[in-house]
Amino acid sequence: MATVKRSVCPLDCPDTCSLSVTVENDQVTAVRGSDANPLTHGAVCAKVTNYYPEFVHGANRLRHPLKRIGAKGEGKFARISWDEALGLIHDRVRGVIAKHGPQAVLPLNYAGPHGMLAGDSMSLRFFHRLGASLLSRRPLCGGVRGEAYAGTFGATPGTPLQQVSLSKLIIVWGNNATACNLHLMRHINVAKRAGAKLVVIDPKRVKVAEQAHLHLAVLPGTDVVLAWALAVELERLGAIDQAFVQQHVLGFESFMKSAREYPPEVAAGICGVTAEEIRTLARWYHEASPAVIAWGNGLERNQNGGSGLRAIAALPALAGKFGVSGGGLVGGAGNAFPKTGDALARPDLVPPGTRTLNIIDVAGAILDDKLDPPLKALFIYNHNPVIVHPDQNRMKRALAREDVFVVGIEVAMTDSMAYADVVLPACTHFEHADVYAAYGQQYLQRADAVIPPVGESLPNTEIFRRLALRFGYDDAAFKADDPALMDAALDRADPRMKGLRPSELPTDSALRMEYGGEEPVLFGNVLPRTPSGKIELESAVLGARYGSPLPTFRPVTSAFALTLITPASDKRTTSTFGGLAANDATPALEMHPDDAKARGLLQGAWVKVWNDLGEVHLPLEITDAIRRGVVCSEKGAWFKTSRNGQTVSALAPTHKADLSEGACYNDARVEVAAL
DSSP states (O other): OOEEEEEEOOSSSSSOOEEEEEEETTEEEEEEEOSSSTTTTTOOOHHHHHHHHHHHHSTTBOOSOEEEOSOTTTOOEEEOOHHHHHHHHHHHHHHHHHHHOGGGEEEEEOOSOOSHHHHSSHHHHHHHHHTOOEEEOGGGTTHHHHHHHHHHHBSOOOOOGGGGGGOSEEEEESOOHHHHOHHHHHHHHHHHHTTOEEEEEOSBOOHHHHTOSEEEOOOTTOHHHHHHHHHHHHHHTTOOOHHHHHHHEESHHHHHHHHTTOOHHHHHHHHTSOHHHHHHHHHHHHHOSSEEEEEOSGGGSSTTHHHHHHHHHHHHHHTTOOSSTTOEEEOOGGGGSOBOSHHHHOGGGSOTTOOEEEGGGHHHHHHOTTOSSOOOEEEEESOOHHHHSSSHHHHHHHHTOTTSEEEEEESBOOTTGGGOSEEEEBOOGGGSOEEEOOSSSOEEEEEOOSSOOSTTOBOHHHHHHHHHHHTTOOSGGGTOOHHHHHHHHBOTTSGGGTTOOGGGOOSSSOEEOOBTTBOOOBTTTBOOBSTTSSEESSOHHHHHHHSOSSOOOOOOOOSOOEEEEOOOOSSOSSSTTTTSGGGOSOOOEEEOHHHHHHTTOOTTOEEEEEOSSOEEEEEEEEOTTBOTTEEEOOSOOOGGGOSSSOOGGGGOOOOOOSSTTOOOGGGOEEEEEEO
């Protein structure tokens, strides 16, 4: 008999939707949206409804521990028991530590599930106690945005997503909302029905841009210049809120000195838009109240990413758009939750002097025979590095080393798991309880398991408890059960928790994060948490850390003429669903008709896209939805969609952004020719 149970979607997406899951004979047969989280409003994306049942129960699901019996990357394994798997991991890792020390071990993980327990809880305790090298994960995605936001506003929440419905002007900047911020669209539509204007800034005419009153098809990496030009035009219009700036903004004159070098006429040529478009947007922004900016993830993925975000964040401060519901900037949602951090991860277990490696540099570190100590054991979990990392071919070479012991912990047999020596089967979020904060909205949720574990799979927390026990770590930190970990993750005493224990949050509703009983409004009931207590357009903290207290602009120089962008799509926000039959098709390369004509390329032809790092074979789609000089192919596809074992990540460079040493996917420069 079928029953409907409640759950939460843990995908790497800002919405963190509530779900209604139909279960029959311990099988997930259907997944839909629920109203438990008011933002979800009963609707979820097609990825959730189409792919989850196969993801949980399909042929690619890992059900038992495995041991490699073929070459690395070949994907040949034999089934073994949990006891044999844990014993093999213990013996091999202890051997590495005996020879090279504990820092020769590294966890290589990222943001597969966004549950607070599955993401990183018992796992961090284990690696901290082991003395493994630490991993700086945020530079791969999110770190640049987080540093830019924190450097400007501090750890304070921005405008809640639902307040967008109150706005009179909405600027969607680098946010493919219909694919990866679905519920922003509902509030945009509410606002538009009430007369609001919509502006979209994106190199591609994405679906939300088709509904916009104005679309600025900006060149990737030039967002900082566009934001500067808007600031200059606001100043020319007399639209700077001088009273607000004087009382609440630090670094106004220094910021404007940089901006004044890029008036609309100059910025237009750099950004690939018209001066009149810049002036129109500045005028609309001045005249509208409330006015809100909803930025996305794509615009940070270039060497000017942090500067672009900081300059964008300056605009509502300059124009005085804070202090009202529906105004300001949709950002900083993660700051709304009373996370404890240290109590969950236990950094006190880390030995003094332990090194930290940037996740972008891991492949290079594995291949560096002069690194001391070398990396000789990896634990890959919540991550698919050969598909996700820049310079894909370098990562493949690194994981193929026979002298590096690789443990994989995964739900499915991914392309990265094919390189593992031992694979441990992990549960999906439908098979264990967890608590869910979010990075795009401000409702806290909890979910229970809706089905028992598939096969011999285990939750991440239990896998690392068993590893800890096998390594002899038997103190209280490693005996905490999942409810205890939930309670450690969030501060029950904080007023935002309303006296509720995190492990006992109801599953049929979501807890709204409130300040004095209301949603946060910056300069209403919440204030910046910067060193000065002001909005810092000039940040001494960022200056000391990265060498520039102000936004800067550095053009990308390359012998390759085209900029490649690799956004999310309605099929894949990340690589999570890349292994499913429905996603077998090779993603197309989208190119403007003028660029195709200049190269003699025809619609539907297979083309090679290449640079000094690799070559990818893709079918061509000629469309004026993408601007001239830019080509586009969606991220997250697996090797089975590739004719030559390379996907678009093979073309992404490894140089770093201006903040957080972040990844620069959108700095990829390529050329295209007929295959």
